[in-house]
Amino acid sequence: MKCLVTGGAGYIGSIAVKELITKKHEVIVVDNLSKGIKKLVNKKAKFYKLDLTNYKSLSKVFQKHKPEIVMHFAGYKAVEESMQNPEKYSDNVIGTANLLKCMNENKTKKIIYSSTAAVYKPHNKTVTETDELEPNNYYGETKRICEQMILWFSKIYGIKYTIFRYFNVIGDGGLNYIDPEATNVLPIIMEVVMNKRPELQIFGTNYPTRDGTCIRDYIDVIDLVDAHIKSLNKANNEIINLATNSGTSVKELVSEVEKALNITVPKKNKGRRAGDPPTLVASNKKAQKLLKWTPKISLKKSILATYKAYN
Ligand SMILES: NC(=O)c1ccc[n+]([C@@H]2O[C@H](COP(=O)([O-])OP(=O)(O)OC[C@H]3O[C@@H](n4cnc5c(N)ncnc54)[C@H](O)[C@@H]3O)[C@@H](O)[C@H]2O)c1
Numbered sequence: 001m002k003c004l005v006t007g008g009a010g011y012i013g014s015i016a017v018k019e020l021i022t023k024k025h026e027v028i029v030v031d032n033l034s035k036g037i038k039k040l041v042n043k044k045a046k047f048y049k050l051d052l053t054n055y056k057s058l059s060k061v062f063q064k065h066k067p068e069i070v071m072h073f074a075g076y077k078a079v080e081e082s083m084q085n086p087e088k089y090s091d092n093v094i095g096t097a098n099l100l101k102c103m104n105e106n107k108t109k110k111i112i113y114s115s116t117a118a119v120y121k122p123h124n125k126t127v128t129e130t131d132e133l134e135p136n137n138y139y140g141e142t143k144r145i146c147e148q149m150i151l152w153f154s155k156i157y158g159i160k161y162t163i164f165r166y167f168n169v170i171g172d173g174g175l176n177y178i179d180p181e182a183t184n185v186l187p188i189i190m191e192v193v194m195n196k197r198p199e200l201q202i203f204g205t206n207y208p209t210r211d212g213t214c215i216r217d218y219i220d221v222i223d224l225v226d227a228h229i230k231s232l233n234k235a236n237n238e239i240i241n242l243a244t245n246s247g248t249s250v251k252e253l254v255s256e257v258e259k260a261l262n263i264t265v266p267k268k269n270k271g272r273r274a275g276d277p278p279t280l281v282a283s284n285k286k287a288q289k290l291l292k293w294t295p296k297i298s299l300k301k302s303i304l305a306t307y308k309a310y311n
Contacts, residue, residue: 001025001026001068001069001232002025002026002028002065002066002067002068002069003020003025003026003027003028003067003068003069003070003071003232004027004028004029004030004061004062004065004067004069004070004071004108005017005020005027005028005029005030005045005070005071005073006029006030006031006052006070006071006072006073006074006095006099007031007036007072007073007074007075007114008027008029008030008031008036008041008045008047008071008073009029009031009033009036009037009038009040009041009047010031010035010036010040010073010074011169011177011179011221012073012114012169012221012224012225013029013031013036013071013073013074014036014037014040014041014042014173014175014177015173015174015175015177015221015222015225016071016073016225016228016229017029017041017042017045018042018173018174018175019173019225019226019228019229020071020229021042021044021045023229027042027044027045027046028045028046028048028061028065028067029041029045029046029047029048030048030049030050030052030058030061030074031047031048031049031050031074032049032050032051032052032074033049034051034076035076035180035181037177037180040175040177046065048061051091051095052074052091052094052095052096052098052099053091053094053095053098054098055098055101055102058098058099058102059101059102059105062102062103062105062106062108063106066106066107066108067106067108068108068109068110069108069109069110069111069112069232070099070103070108070110070111070112071111071112071228072096072099072111072112072113072114073114074095075092075095075114075142075143076088076089076091076092076139077116077139078139078181078183079118079137079139079140079183079275080183081139082137082138082139082142083137083138086138089138089139089142090142092139092142092143092146093142093145093146093149096113096146096149096150097149099111100149100150100153100159103153103159104153104157104159108159109159109160110159110160110161110162110232110236111150111159111160111161111162112161112162112164112228112231112232113146113147113150113161113162113163113164114164114166115143115144115146115147115163115164115165115166115239116139116140116143116165116166117165117166117167117168117217117241117243117280117282118135118136118137118139118140118143119133119135119140119143119144119147119165120132120133120134120135120165121133121134121136122136122277122280123277124208124277124278124279126245126281126282126283127241127243127280127281127282127283128241128282128283128285128286129165129239129240129241129286136275137275147163147239150163154237160236160237161236161237161238162231162234162235162236162237162238162240163238163239163240164224164227164228164231164240164241164242165239165240165241165242165282166219166224166242166243167216167217167218167219167241167242167243167244167280167281167282168184168185168216168217168218168219168280169184169218169219169220169221169224170184170186170218170219170220170221170302170303170306171220171221171222171297171301171302171305171306172221172305172306172308172309173221173222173225175309176308176309177309178309178310185200185216185250185253186218186253186257186302186303186306187306188200189253189254189257189265190306190307190310191310192265192266193257193261193263193265193307193310194310194311198266199266199267199268200254200265200266200267200268201267201268201270202250202251202254202267202268202269202270203270203271203272203273203276204270204271204272204273204276205269206272207272207278207279208278209249209278209279210249211249211251211252212251213249213250213251214249214250214276214277214278214279214280215247215248215249215278215279215280215281216247216248216250216280216281217243217244217245217246217247217248217280217281217282218244218248218253218299218302219242219243219244219295220295220296220297220301220302220305222297223242223293223295223296223297224242226293227240227242227287227291227293230291230292230293231291234290234291235290235291238286238290240286240287240290240291241282241283241284241286241287242284242287243281243282243283243284244284244295245281245282245283245284245285246281247279247280247281248299253299254267256299256300256303257303259300260300260303260304260307261303261304261307
């Protein structure tokens, strides 16, 4: 299949590109390299450095390659930054609008879209796909708007979609990815382990959870990409959580890292951060059923793979 991958130089996109190439698909990558790293892009993929907000350049790529399918990873994803610089995050929406326009003009059949747990209205029960949406930050809102645009383009023009809502993505897909601007907890722990930070700050130790720290659902990036590959021909016009159905607290995660690496991670308890829900764990029943997919990588394996990447 001829597949255009946006954000294919980023953390998840670069692994998806590698997997698509392994499975003999033809891959075209577009990425503005704002955060992506060119050397992560598999040499067999055709690469274009361009910003999705530039309709003219994007349109030329579509006209030249006529992709059959799009995997749309490109986007800005830092929650805090989205509240300080919303203009930048509006590009997530403008880029997706341009992409959908190009897809329709060039008869691209399907989009596989990277959405997020941040679209949901936070609550403490296991999240299912039909739960209420109410993002509490602008990043999540841009993702919700993009989801809605995709649904409308599907309704009006018949473009197929699989929208994936990712929970906390961790691990390494064999490309030794090091997050250049770590904001997620495992890359931050790795920076502490590598002496790039003095300690891990634990934000909130008095949440109504089993040990007082926030509980999250950590999904390995290899499992995540596997679901994308499986959705090339399946799960059309579906919205699907990608999660493990089980939660790990910050303290439990740190303790897993300490056990796996046989070290002690320096840590400091801090106050709660605004907007952090105590628990965020999702059901993956829909993914299991529609994609015949199940996450296989253990937390320990994800930690060891991440550690290897940082060494
Ligand atoms: N990593 C996670 O835990 C997580 C969780 C939920 C959702 N997501 C979503 O998954 C997608 C991929 O995430 P990631 O972790 O690989 O992020 P990433 O930042 O590593 O990759 C995103 C890529 O998109 C590129 N990009 C950004 N804006 C662009 C634009 N306007 N035009 C062209 N290229 C652009 C960046 O240079 C980068 O290479 C994102 O859309 C993100 O919102 C990620």
